[in-house]
Amino acid sequence: MGIEVKNLIKSFDKKVILDNISFRVEDGKILSIIGFSGSGKSTVLKLISGLIEKDSGEINTSGGDIAMVFQYSALFDSLNVFDNISFALQERKDLRGKYTKKELEKIVAEKLELVGLSGIEDKFPSELSGGMQKRVSFARAIVTEPKIILYDEPTAGLDPISSTLIEDYIVRLKNETNAASIVVTHQMSTIKRTADSVLMLYNGHAVFEGSPQELMKEETPYTKQFVNASLNGPMKMNA
Amino acid sequence: MCGKILHKVKIYYKATFTYKILRMITAEIESFISTLGNIALLGLELLKGLKNFPTTFKAIMEQSSRFGISSLPITLSIVGMTSIIIAMQVAGEMVKQGAGNYVGMLVAILMVREEGVIMAGFAIISMIGSSIASEIATMKVTEQIDAIRVLKVNPVHYLFTPRIIAGTLMMPLVVIVASLFGIITGAVASNITSGLTYKAYFDSVWFGLSMKDLNVCLLKSLAFGFVITLISCSCGMEAKDGAKGVGLATTKAVVWSFVAIVILDFVFAAMFFY
Numbered sequence: 001m002g003i004e005v006k007n008l009i010k011s012f013d014k015k016v017i018l019d020n021i022s023f024r025v026e027d028g029k030i031l032s033i034i035g036f037s038g039s040g041k042s043t044v045l046k047l048i049s050g051l052i053e054k055d056s057g058e059i060n061t062s063g064g065d066i067a068m069v070f071q072y073s074a075l076f077d078s079l080n081v082f083d084n085i086s087f088a089l090q091e092r093k094d095l096r097g098k099y100t101k102k103e104l105e106k107i108v109a110e111k112l113e114l115v116g117l118s119g120i121e122d123k124f125p126s127e128l129s130g131g132m133q134k135r136v137s138f139a140r141a142i143v144t145e146p147k148i149i150l151y152d153e154p155t156a157g158l159d160p161i162s163s164t165l166i167e168d169y170i171v172r173l174k175n176e177t178n179a180a181s182i183v184v185t186h187q188m189s190t191i192k193r194t195a196d197s198v199l200m201l202y203n204g205h206a207v208f209e210g211s212p213q214e215l216m217k218e219e220t221p222y223t224k225q226f227v228n229a230s231l232n233g234p235m236k237m238n239a
Numbered sequence: 240m241c242g243k244i245l246h247k248v249k250i251y252y253k254a255t256f257t258y259k260i261l262r263m264i265t266a267e268i269e270s271f272i273s274t275l276g277n278i279a280l281l282g283l284e285l286l287k288g289l290k291n292f293p294t295t296f297k298a299i300m301e302q303s304s305r306f307g308i309s310s311l312p313i314t315l316s317i318v319g320m321t322s323i324i325i326a327m328q329v330a331g332e333m334v335k336q337g338a339g340n341y342v343g344m345l346v347a348i349l350m351v352r353e354e355g356v357i358m359a360g361f362a363i364i365s366m367i368g369s370s371i372a373s374e375i376a377t378m379k380v381t382e383q384i385d386a387i388r389v390l391k392v393n394p395v396h397y398l399f400t401p402r403i404i405a406g407t408l409m410m411p412l413v414v415i416v417a418s419l420f421g422i423i424t425g426a427v428a429s430n431i432t433s434g435l436t437y438k439a440y441f442d443s444v445w446f447g448l449s450m451k452d453l454n455v456c457l458l459k460s461l462a463f464g465f466v467i468t469l470i471s472c473s474c475g476m477e478a479k480d481g482a483k484g485v486g487l488a489t490t491k492a493v494v495w496s497f498v499a500i501v502i503l504d505f506v507f508a509a510m511f512f513y
Binding site: 046049050051065066067068070071072074075076077087088091092093140144 | 293378381382383385386387388389390391392393397
């Protein structure tokens with residue numbers, strides 16, 4: 001089933017951030033959520049991951065772990081790469097003591113290889129570039145073999161080439177894990193390269209839902225404005 | 240006509256000003272109650288989780304070394320200097336008045352009942368409490384605590400439990416060493432400034448101190464250690480809005496800790512020495 005969201009409503013201080021949002025993501029598929037800053041994209045991820053509580057609506061998942069890749073990686077800066085990636089395996093109540101040191105080393109090496117960063121276990125986050133930090137956070141996210149992976153603006157702050165690399169890894173992780181993924185992004189390149197479907201949010205409402213190809217057709221005023229990055233259109237920045 | 244308009248403007252201005260003042264006061268009260276509530280909730284969650292011992296000895300030892308080793312030099316400096324100042328101020332006068340035999344007792348009681356604990360508390364707040372608050376606050380604003388939650392690890396167990404256990408257990412050790420150091424520096428200062436012999440000083444120390452003083456001192460230091468680390472963790476968790484939020488959370492932790500240990504000190508004094 002992946003992820004199924006029905007009639008989701010969330011408000012902060014009486015301001016409705018998400019108003020009756022519904023969508024579905026199947027296993028092995030990627031949904032891109034796009035929209036202006038403050039349109040509630042990251043709130044959707046926080047609701048699915050359980051970081052915040054919904055006001056009403058339903059969030060159904062296929063079970064298993066939910067992983068999240070944060071906008072600025074959110075690596076634990078006092079821990080090295082090995083401890084960052086193996087954090088859940090070492091500290092989670094149901095997993096603590098389950099793996100020997102050698103097993104942990106093997107798992108971490110495998111995950112690092114998957115994101116193309118073998119041999120950096122002893123480095124600290126401050127010694128890595130933004131793109132490398134992001135890939136380490138990918139490795140940390142998939143260490144428990146999650147069924148759902150949530151990406152919060154994974155290419156934010158990266159140069160175009162690093163962004164392309166990250167986009168390739170998003171697709172690779174989807175293929176490797178068959179997880180249902182949601183990618184919150186502002187970038188058209190990320191949508192084109194990774195998404196199977198797209199949801200556009202504006203002012204708490206879903207104003208477009210379809211494939212990336214349908215988005216590019218610019219058939220609605222919303223998609224036309226977004227694709228052309230135009231100031232003229234139904235979406236206003238201060239809305 | 241003009242008078243009527245002026246009157247209305249005055250009423251409007253007064254209403255707005257009053258509203259602003261009231262709103263400010265209400266916001267402060269809300270913030271106070273909310274902070275107090277957060278500290279209490281964190282304390283309860285921590286105590287509730289303790290029965291399963293949700294941390295490791297390694298984590299506690301790491302935090303303990305931070306407490307003991309890092310804070311000791313500054314604590315000893317503060318307590319030592321305070322003791323020297325007390326001895327300098329009173330030893331000469333007391334010797335002149337023929338009360339030299341009570342100098343050791345006075346310094347020891349002051350050190351064990353008050354100065355050792357409260358000065359160690361201030362030093363721990365400045366060095367360790369502020370550091371814990373800013374560390375937790377930075378983790379909060381950089382989403383590291385959210386990452387811990389998403390990885391299904393309880394941040395209260397992983398981050399706070401070892402710090403609070405270490406703080407509670409190490410504080411008495413720091414206080415014992417600091418008080419002993421204070422008594423010894425008092426002896427040296429009394430000897431140098433007023434010629435009081437070490438024998439007379441230490442005889443007076445043994446005469447003046449009781450087991451009750453020592454027990455209350457230990458109990459108080461345990462309570463101080465718990466409260467300082469609890470407040471520091473809780474205020475750190477309240478941080479939001481980037482670097483400014485980290486600064487505000489750290490300041491709040493320091494101020495609340497100072498106020499809390501002074502209130503606790505009063506409660507202990509009223510309970511055991513009144």
